[in-house]
Amino acid sequence: MILGAPGEKLLLLGNEAIARGAIEAGVHVAAGYPGTPSTEIIDTLAGVADKVGMTVDWSTNEKVALETAYAASMCRLRALATMKHVGLNVAADVFMSIGYSGVRGGLVIVSADDPGCHSSQNEQDNRYYSLASYIPCFEPYCPQEAKDLIVAAYDFSEENGTAILFRVTTRICHTRGEVVLGEIKKIERKAVFEYNPSKWVLLPANSRKLRVKIIERLNRIEEKLTEFKFNKIEGEGKVGIITSGIGYAYAIDALRELDLCGKVKVLKLSTPHPLPTKLLEKFTDGLEKILVVEEGDLFLLRRVKEKLYDFDLRIPIYGKGDLLPLAGELDLLTVMRAVAKICEKTVPEPIESIKLKEELEKAIPVRPPTLCPGCPHRATYYSLKQALRELGLKIPCTGDIGCYTLGYNPPFQLQDTSTCMGASLGEGAAIARFTDKPVVAVIGDSTFYHAGIPGLINAVYTSAPLLVVVMDNSVTAMTGHQPHPGTGITATGKPAKIIKIEDIAKACGVEFVKVVDPYNVGETKQAIKDALEYVRREKKPAVVVARRLCALVAARKGLRGTPPTVEDCRGCMVCINTFACPALIVEEGKVKIDEGLCFGCMVCTQICPFGTIKVRK
Structure with a gap:
């Protein structure tokens, strides 16, 4: 389906539209790490990689994914890196440096932000990374524009020698919309590395010179964005709305519902950074007040206020923090109320719908997420809790990011912290050292490969009394069963060497390492008890790997057992x-x-x- 002919109309997820855009742009290399709401981009590309001649990887983490894409760009290839918003924190070191050195082949970094924390630990707005790195930010408002803007982003990247931060949000990633397919470019390029130390080697002497160049480059880009076809002014009037991304879709719908289409001036931006100054100045001519509609933080609002100060234009500007909430995600009714307020109109409140929603919320029982039937993590948690009870231990259990985070809920309640990928080991080892009591760190297999190894090395190095329980279900389960270095296959289904967690633990210097089957409760419980006794006695870390294939994957392979x-x-x-x-x-x-x-x-x-x-x- 994703390889349909030009002109064909498909109903695509925003993420699928981005994948199609990458195919149309002739991307040669795509790499990412699974993370909701970004995952379907690489999943979609992996399914057609061989047909379109694209290298598609699930990398061990986002930093490696971006380094892979960046290296491809160094070799003249068009490359894509994908990640959820917190993944860019992991990749930030290389991302900030790319801002200085620039690119050869087109390079686009997709950051899928998650307003409302649907599947994330925070609501961070990654447009600020664009500001800090001098890398332009593009942001689509619907699946169709997501596809078209990706194609344009690659041409823009190569024409200007810059990477592009492609910011999307949950409602773009996971909304389905009609997408008209375009022509698929076949860009034949041989990977050739360019020997250019002054560009690629970021020593201070080189970086100081590049700093001047990137400032000049961003100024040139700002000029070009005034004529960028995805930025436009619509409507007329004394009231203006400045918007980007999904905010534009809400704003247009709000104007339609309030019968204000064409009566309010709208500046639709697909490039929130840098702001096209001349276009903004043209837009503000004759306005008496402005509403900024954006998803996330008040990034655009602040930038607009700065520019209007430079224009010596003193008119009221509203947005996040007054007419729109700072926390959570936008919706149509929220934006309608803000537009009605600034336009001195009345919102036709959907009273019956609101009452029905309230009644349904009272009537429908709460259904919290839970581990699946047969999930090996449930068995591991049971054995861990019983082992702690039998030893009479009340000790902290530091948690991590994955299906096993649900161990926070009753009846286990064995997640006392959960901060970010890999934090269970770093935090757990430190708590153990500072309190002089053993701590249990719980981490999954994919998360261990992603960010757990440095923490384990540090625990060994500092002699922390830490028990690390690795819940190994042999797949990145929570995001949809993507492969990882312990799975034995690549993103495109090709065989790969299995890198065993127990071998890594031993190589890191851990002396107590056991592998158990969590379905065997007695064996697992005893291994945990032995490990805890070792940790308490030797004041050293121990590792127990609880390995059993994810029940959902096992069921697909016909490995479901007979019910008791x-x-x-x-x-x-x-x-x-x-x-x-x-x-x-x-x-x-x-x-x-x-x-x-x-x-x-x-x-x-x-x-x-x-x-x-x-x-x-």
Whole structure:
């Protein structure tokens, strides 16, 4: 579908549209690390990589992904790096340096921001990275523009010798819209590295000169963006709206709902940085007040205020922090209210819809996310909690980012911290050293490869009494089962060497390393107890790798087991209260197995204190 003919209309996710745009632009190399809401871009490209002649990688982390794309650009190839917004924090070191050295082949970095924290630990607005790095920022407002703007971004990148930060948000990434396909370019280029030390070697002597050049480059780019076809002025009037990204879609819908189309002047920007000064000055002529509609922080509002001060224009400017909320994401009703306020109109409140929503929220029971039936992480958490109970230990459990973050919820409640990728080891080792008590760090396999190894080395180096429990389900599960260095395949399904976590742990100097099957509760619990005793006695880190394939992947491979039976349940609810598998249900005070949900892992047969949950004969 994604390789349809020019002129064909498809209903695409924003991420799929970005992938199609990369194909149309003739991208040679694409690399990323899975992270919602960005993941589908690389997933889509990986599915057609061989057909279009593109190298597509899932890298160990975002920094490596960007270095891969940047190196391709050094060799004249067009390259794409994708990541969620917090991933750019990981890649920031190389990103900031790219701002100085510039590019040869076109280079676009997609940052998928997450206003509202739908799947993230913060709401950071990565347009600020554009400002700090002197790298232009492009931002589309719909799937169609996402595709078209990506194509334009590559031409712009090569014409101006700069990388492009392509900022999208959750509602762009995961919205479906009609997309008219364009022509697929075939750009035949041989990868040739350019020997240019003054450009690529960022010694202070070179960087000082490049600093002057990037300032001049950004000034030239600002001039060009005045004529950029994706920036435009619409409508007339004394009231103006300046907007970019999804904010433009909301603003246009709000004007339509309020019968104000054409009666309000709109500056639609697809380039929030740098601001096209001349276009902005033309737009503000004759205006009496301005509303800035943007998703995220008040980035655009601040920049507009700075420019209007330079224009010596003193008119009211509204936006985030007054008529629009700073926290959370925008929606149509919120923007309608702001537009109505500045235009002195009344919002036709959808009272019935609001009442219905409130009634539904009261009637529908809360359904928090939970680990899947058969998830090996549930079994690991159960064994960990039982081991701590039997040893009489009440110690901190530092957590990380992945499916296993759900260990925060009852009945396990074994996530006392969760900050960012890999933080469980760095924080856990430090807490253990400072309190002189053992700490358990819980981390997943993909996260361990991504950011856990430096923390483990530091724990060994500082002799931290830390037990590291690596929950290894052999895939990057939470984002949709992408492969990683422990999976044995690449992004495009080709065989790859498996890099074992236990081998890495031993190479880092960990002396106590055990691998267990979490479905074997007795073995896992004993390994954890042995590891904790070692940590307390030796004041050194230990590693337990709990390895079992993700239940969803196993089910697809036909590895689902036969559900157990329940005979003469005593109604003690131990399995419900301590294990909480969704396949265990209660009817008339007795536990039964929902065979439609049950994976057949048989862990519950090891938990029932009366042995009434039995393997089916």
